[in-house]
Amino acid sequence: MRKPSAADLGVDLDALDWRRSETPDGAIEVAFAGEWTLLRTGGGPGALVSVFDEREWACFLDGAKKGEFDRVAD
Numbered sequence: 001m002r003k004p005s006a007a008d009l010g011v012d013l014d015a016l017d018w019r020r021s022e023t024p025d026g027a028i029e030v031a032f033a034g035e036w037t038l039l040r041t042g043g044g045p046g047a048l049v050s051v052f053d054e055r056e057w058a059c060f061l062d063g064a065k066k067g068e069f070d071r072v073a074d
Helices: 054-065
Strands: 019-023 026-033 036-041 049-052
Touching: 036 054, 049 054
Parallel strands: none
Antiparallel strands: 019 026, 026 036, 036 049
């Protein structure tokens, strides 16, 4: 089965409860739509939205906790 895009989910992205994490260099926002986790940078209309299933999101969080993305922040 093909993973859906944000548009395929048929949800109003602006109506979702986006949780924002700000840093001096930018922000990411995360929202949950049923079994899917949505991630966008900067937020607002027209922002690119990535869709993660439960396993992908768990792997992403695990990698973040282990510092796998720390070099990106430098």
